[in-house]
Amino acid sequence: MASSIYRQHLDANRANHTALTPLSFLARAAAVYPDKTAVIHGKHRFSYGRFRDRCHRLASALARRGIGEGDTVAVMAPNVPAMLEAHYGVPMIGAVLNCLNTRLDAGAIAFCLAHGEAKLLIADTEYADIVERALSQLDRRIPVIDIADAHAAGGRRIAETDYEGLLSEGDPAFKPPSIAEEWSAISLGYTSGTTGNPKGVVCHHRGAYLNAVGNILTVGLDNRSIYLWTLPMFHCNGWCFTWAVTAVAGTHVCLRRVEPAAVYAAIAREGVTHLCGAPIVLNVLANAPDQAKTKIAHKVQVTTGGAAPPSAVIAAMERNGFHVNHAYGLTESYGPALICAWHDEWDSRPPAERARLTARQGVNYPTLEDLMVADPETMVELPWDGRTMGEIFLRGNTVMMGYLKNPTATDTAFRGGWFHTGDLGVRHPDGYVEVKDRSKDVIISGGENISSIEVEEVLYRHPNILEAAVVARPDAKWGEHPCAFVTLRPEAGEMTAAEVIAYCRSQMAHFKAPRTVVFGPLPKTSTGKIQKYLLREQAKALAPGEG
């Protein structure tokens, strides 16, 4: 419609177009609520005015050190104020924030720093040893800034300048340049990389803005929200809650370490209204000893994702006064992309049915354009019958720009105009998606697909079982069979492998029941995901007849 009257002298200009960026959230919160508490860290608390000033200091100090547009700044820190401030101060000058997973080993950290071409590393003194080892593996020198947090236990200074010293180099009245393009990188996040080298997911200002809005609409954040940082900020930028909480001028409550007693105490002390975490965090909170559980008088909204929470864990959380919002997403989708949107009529359903409904991952976030469950190869959409398993595909503004310096992986991920999640699921007749497995986690036994999540779901319902994970074990006859790794509750009595197997066979088709059971603690990533690739290796290495 080039000749349309609506294309004549109606163009974008400085008055009617600005880039969407979550940096605008901080500017507005500080302008409207300069005296409202923005950040709490132990006994230390500061206002939105001060929060903005500190971010301005950080941005201008970085600029004075020669960091600018398109430069990577890496941060390795727990959920402390410096980490939160980096989400504003770094992109404010057009630089790109690379939050490092604090539980990676030195080799993996070195890989991220090298691949991401970090110009500066800001690291908490708690990680001094690993940082030094990582830096020693690099063929260039990266300047380091220490975060010397008063709440840290131990830690060791390795840099000349600490974070507060860096801030003192900066100007609180700094006027940040405006972000010229919303399609420009704001963050770089490496996927946990269960196999091979991690991939660097690049996200932009537009998507960060929109996913933050999606969070607000989905979990109901507002001006009175108090958000507790139980989810690591290095995990998809705290799934964009780093920006969402600021957008509503709510309060960020920092937390170095997720320990049940500290979490319950913070909830009671600060009146926390919202928190997020992987299912493992929920499990730890629900199963904390009673003396660790400070009485909570109000409802706390807990958003979980990153893995499928067993319905038994959801039910236990609800009994403890939490309302669970079940989300699903990946680093490639800025965190949450699906949400099990609630229907009022579910309120009156029996608890078991509610938990079953909530255990589904649901529908697209309001800010994600579309999703489908389709054949992984042909990409033909599959029936919404709750049974036919296919790959989950996403499309929309909250899908990553691509993988850094990896055009092949980027093209593969976007083949056919959809983002290929690699996760398998079914779509129920009401349109709700239920994730059944990572494609690589499916067990193929006698030609039948077995969802490891389905078997785990049954195991979690057993009163003696605290945690469970199921992987494929090579099987001479069936090709593979399900192998269950189980952690029993400390207070539970003895339980044999045969009893576990018999229990499972009473609850599901026999071919799906584990034929091997291994007892013991489960290996986990820093974000609480059980490391199935390690369990798969362990299952492969079992001697015949073992387990």
Next chain:
Amino acid sequence: MASSIYRQHLDANRANHTALTPLSFLARAAAVYPDKTAVIHGKHRFSYGRFRDRCHRLASALARRGIGEGDTVAVMAPNVPAMLEAHYGVPMIGAVLNCLNTRLDAGAIAFCLAHGEAKLLIADTEYADIVERALSQLDRRIPVIDIADAHAAGGRRIAETDYEGLLSEGDPAFKPPSIAEEWSAISLGYTSGTTGNPKGVVCHHRGAYLNAVGNILTVGLDNRSIYLWTLPMFHCNGWCFTWAVTAVAGTHVCLRRVEPAAVYAAIAREGVTHLCGAPIVLNVLANAPDQAKTKIAHKVQVTTGGAAPPSAVIAAMERNGFHVNHAYGLTESYGPALICAWHDEWDSRPPAERARLTARQGVNYPTLEDLMVADPETMVELPWDGRTMGEIFLRGNTVMMGYLKNPTATDTAFRGGWFHTGDLGVRHPDGYVEVKDRSKDVIISGGENISSIEVEEVLYRHPNILEAAVVARPDAKWGEHPCAFVTLRPEAGEMTAAEVIAYCRSQMAHFKAPRTVVFGPLPKTSTGKIQKYLLREQAKALAPGEG
């Protein structure tokens, strides 16, 4: 940063970029909540599934009649379902929705239809006479569709096809083409045009999406919201609540006519949580006779704008169980652009101070980039002292694309990279803006500027006065002086002009007090704005010594 690693093979594609459009809100609401009530009109109610199907029918029926991208479809209707559906069905095929002000005369309607190049007019039978007269003034034939609403009183069919007939031509399973560009026109709205021909404000999909999000964040809409249509949808697309309510899958309650008893009854019957209206609507509701006021047990959020509400009106609304959100905006800013964002500490202030705080227009909407109060000519920002009056300037994504076929007016409005509102105000030390007047409404008496709003504010506080408007009257000695037009409450006794003047002089600097007082009803636009230009003409025409 062309050579930056963040600019290499990280481009937009169909998987990671879609146009922002409020049409996505309907798609999602219907997908997630197909059975939830979307629209109520009297005893008639229908679900989101049916709402979507009806919009699909409308879109495909229009397409079959040859309407497409960049074509204008005009609608002249009260707040009935057809009007709401036009907000989706028309832009769904890339066409542009032009809602006509139902109180314009035939000449003005003819101007809009001709200037906007409408390809089709959908009009409620209530306006048959004026539509026929308007069409007879055009030099081309425009096809008409009748809206024959069962709730209409009177009305007359003038077209062959009615709206339901048009829908029956369409396909409920229509697959709308995706919106290729978010910077494309979604609506055309003519400014009320107090002088000269109206200007056609063009808004785009991106801005409509964002201002709808701004409404949700500002007034707290969610899935349980029940929105009553007291604000005309032809006024800035119902200030974008046409789209915002759908975004949260709330319920739209239609209403043909704003009568106090009907409004109170709908609030009680449907459990209305939100409504909007010009200050005059608030005044009518607050001053309704007691028998018209159905008891409201819950708090209703009322958002007002379009003119400055006197603080006495806000206080009266609060006494009646409403919470007033005070917004400010223009057709050029998609409706609300400023909001008097609440601070919790204001809760404990005395009622008079609360009303004074709320009477300010406030700060930028979360979705508007920036605002300033500056010298109208030099555009230099003025001190935030609550006293220095300047013009209000806006900047951001919710500022119009421009005026249709009017490059000169567009360039003037955007001079210097800001949108010039033409409204005058002050900025308080806390950053909150208070509108003092339209620039043309300021009275200049003996070289002193007098804010007509300030004088009106005092008049509204008098117990005998129901409504008041103050304009300039030519004055041989002072140049101009304030002339007050006053409507007394029906139950109030006699009051003389001298008494009104004496009261004003007791409340303000004497030079600001009216020197002329005229009693009687005030002329208003369809959106409840008092038509000051008519009063100005009346004031000019007064014989010397009259009034």
